[in-house]
Amino acid sequence: MSEHVLPQTELEAWGTDVQVVVCETCDWRFVLPAETSLPRCPHCFGTELELLSGEVSELPYVAPPEQAVPFAVSEAQLTGGIETFAKGIPLPPKDLNPAALRARLQAIYLPRWWVDAEVAALWQAEVGFDYEVVSHQERYSDTVGGWQARKVHEGRVRWEPRAGRLRRTYENVMAPALEAEKALRAQFGDYDVTRARPYHVDMVRRAPVRLPDRVPAVAWADAEMALRRRAGDECRQAAKGDHIREYRWQPAYPKRNWTLLLLPAYTTYYLDDEQRPQPVLIHGQTGRVIGMRKASLKRAQRIALILGLMALIIFVLSSISLLAVAVAPPLLVLGGIGLLVGMVLGLSALAPLIVVWRFNRPRRRPQER
Ligand SMILES: [Zn+2]
Structure with a gap:
């Protein structure tokens, strides 16, 4: 065209x-x-x-x-x-x-x-040509116990003006x-x-x-x-x-x-x-x-809610058990364990939220696969 x-x-x-x-x-x-x-x-x-x-x-x-x-x-x-x-x-x-x-x-x-x-x-430009300079460096070393010479190669560029027709x-x-x-x-x-x-x-x-x-x-x-x-x-x-x-x-x-x-x-x-x-x-x-590869915050919230509710129920039941210790002393152990389990479960409710938040954090560019 x-x-x-x-x-x-x-x-x-x-x-x-x-x-x-x-x-x-x-x-x-x-x-x-x-x-x-x-x-x-x-x-x-x-x-x-x-x-x-x-x-x-x-x-x-x-x-x-x-x-x-x-x-x-x-x-x-x-x-x-x-x-x-x-x-x-x-x-x-x-x-x-x-x-x-x-x-x-x-x-x-x-x-x-x-x-x-x-x-x-x-056109006109400066064209660069690579060349190498070799020099010697003297170094004092305790392990060898004296001065040592070392060859050093250094790259340089020589620039020359050029012009032409294209x-x-x-x-x-x-x-x-x-x-x-x-x-x-x-x-x-x-x-x-x-x-x-x-x-x-x-x-x-x-x-x-x-x-x-x-x-x-x-x-x-x-x-x-x-x-x-x-x-x-x-x-x-x-x-x-x-x-x-x-x-x-x-x-x-x-x-x-x-x-x-x-x-x-x-x-x-x-x-x-x-x-x-x-x-x-x-x-x-x-x-x-x-x-975009995004994890679902909604799903994480739902799981967190279920875990949180379970923790709450266990916590309440354990507390009731502890209140009833006077009537039945063995309930002390059960209530204690219950409280601990409720606490762990309550904390684990945060896990799905943290995992999703970490995965969805803005990255420099969309995920590629
Ligand atoms: Zn469109």
Whole structure:
């Protein structure tokens, strides 16, 4: 696709009748085959998707993709990943179980830009060359009883100014087509895009396709940054240097070719204590599972309450026994043991609460499995 051909409402180009749908909760927009009934939002699972009410032509981009990375996770891998995700949570919410997660599994495609750009640039930089300095250090040692010389190798970098001219085409420069992509990629890991194949209508029939919310004009800034990094590294290689700094260039881009690429993923969800859906995302190529793994505070409270009540009953009965010691002296032993058991049970009521609190403590990022 040339960047100058602006997307019209070319929904026909998808190869089948399609509809654009939106989630009112998370504002994610998808393309689905027209005959499909509208499912829950496969991103947040908060509400059912709705037919887009406004003009489709007002959307940033609605043309079909050119390429897609195929789904490559086996059934066994999917099941294994989900089981591992659900395992190891103390007192998980009742709904957080492999069977429920598996039953709600939904395939989706996420968009990404892929640019081939011709670059013509003048550049200048400082190129660093590693070298080694050998010196001798004298050390006095009591154990040896005298001075000892030691050879010390020290790495240094020699910097030299370099300049040049660059003209070449860079292929497969990636740029986010979604605002959420960077955060997502940091957790999710990347894709092997060399597996991409041309778009086929069966792809949109198989899974909802997330529409880009960043058009090429916006995504270009990211692509240009990546280009600069690649060009800088090549200039360093050309100068046979080990490092490069102060890289400056004046680039021109005689030709840019944009491709919209689809990346495969699965989503599913479980309901937390408040019956809110917690989305879980699965990488469609590696099977990596990400999502919040939370223990159920409600279940912990219920167990704590039962233990607490039992402790109270034992405590009251033991106290009554002790009051009746005058009538039946053997009750002293029974009452004493009862008090002790009641106390231990009362304290153990705190355990489930502490375990859940410790597991749910905010971590730097959601748990990954
Ligand atoms: Zn949503």
